[in-house]
Amino acid sequence: MDAWPRIPLEDDPADVLRKAMRGAGLDSRTLAQRTGLDAATIAGWTRGDGVPRDDEARAVATVLRLDPGKFADAAARRWYPDAEIPHDVRHHPHDPHPSNGYLFFLGDGKTAALIDPAGLPQTLLRAVNDGPYALRYILITHKHADHCDATADVARAFPDAQIVMHRSDAHAIGALAHRALPVADGDDLPFGDDAAIRMLHTPGHTDGSSCFLFRSTVFTGDTLFAGSVGGIFADVSTYADLLASVRLKLFALDEATVVMPGHGPPSTIGAERAHNPFF
Incomplete structure (x- = not known):
């Protein structure tokens, strides 16, 4: 296999959050109501203004039907794929x-x-x-x-x-x-x-x-x-x-x-x- 340069993931935490919110049909205000978090803070996350802490990430993930642990890892940028281009x-x-x-x-x-x-x-x-x-x-x-x-x-x-x-x-x-x-x-x-x-x-x-x-x-x-x-x-x-x-x-x-x-x-x-x- 050939090595692949370490380029950014296509979607950052804000992208993942926006896609999940659109998929669930929820806006920041509704998501705030269902999680007890601040609507303005959630709206900021969707713009890339900060990221949720682990507990916050798990709370929004649960409502959005994302995997809570995986989204918390994504928000904290704890994971990057370890894969290479096949030889063919x-x-x-x-x-x-x-x-x-x-x-x-x-x-x-x-x-x-x-x-x-x-x-x-x-x-x-x-x-x-x-x-x-x-x-x-x-x-x-x-x-x-x-x-x-x-x-x-x-x-x-x-x-x-x-x-x-x-x-x-x-x-x-x-x-x-x-x-x-x-x-x-x-x-x-x-x-x-x-x-x-x-x-x-x-x-x-x-x-x-x-x-x-x-x-x-x-x-x-x-x-x-x-x-x-x-x-x-x-x-x-x-x-x-x-x-x-x-x-x-x-x-x-x-x-x-x-x-x-x-x-x-x-x-x-x-x-x-x-x-x-x-x-």
């Missing part, structure tokens, strides 16, 4: 977006798949050509621009690569949507002679949000981050759907499975079960 994965930034892009490849070192074509096209094209790889798939986790706005450029450069994107989000890539393979939850995409990529439909962040499992690595887009989850920007799917997607589909994977998220550092399924305050 390459990471590249999505400049100017603050999102992660990945290439993963077969043991022959020639055939690859790209996760989320976004940002500066030349970065993506260089990443593929530097392999050099034969690009088999362009896998898109969801519809947001910071994960798919370079799809046309990559598809033009690699016309034989198959675009894979859930039909609920495929409209985001315009005319290329008709080229997207119509995959469904649990479908396997053949990859080489003895490997496959499994698509897991994980609605919540968006209606078409999907994760891609390759061997012992899962690329989670904005469904699951180290220590947090994505926000809800779906038309139909809900916060409850997002939590169920993680619990029932991602947490069903082996605990050693490496989580490569759309933002922030990598983690593992075991670490997220043990430390993610949303579960």
Whole structure:
């Protein structure tokens, strides 16, 4: 495995608190009433003005249905994932977006798949050509621009690569949507002679949000981050759907499975079960 620089978690305690409050439908005043804490203080925490003490963190977590101990650890910044990039994965930034892009490849070192074509096209094209790889798939986790706005450029450069994107989000890539393979939850995409990529439909962040499992690595887009989850920007799917997607589909994977998220550092399924305050 390759070492990963120690970059900040995608979500700080204020982000976690805001997401949990939106998910529960509670504002600072209501949360204060239910916990006996000061509303202005809670509002300050949501802005990043201080963090709750352990007892305060446990009190708000209980009302918000977060795990009290895990949220207290998050508020005190006592946890950071200890995970590395698998040897068959390459990471590249999505400049100017603050999102992660990945290439993963077969043991022959020639055939690859790209996760989320976004940002500066030349970065993506260089990443593929530097392999050099034969690009088999362009896998898109969801519809947001910071994960798919370079799809046309990559598809033009690699016309034989198959675009894979859930039909609920495929409209985001315009005319290329008709080229997207119509995959469904649990479908396997053949990859080489003895490997496959499994698509897991994980609605919540968006209606078409999907994760891609390759061997012992899962690329989670904005469904699951180290220590947090994505926000809800779906038309139909809900916060409850997002939590169920993680619990029932991602947490069903082996605990050693490496989580490569759309933002922030990598983690593992075991670490997220043990430390993610949303579960």
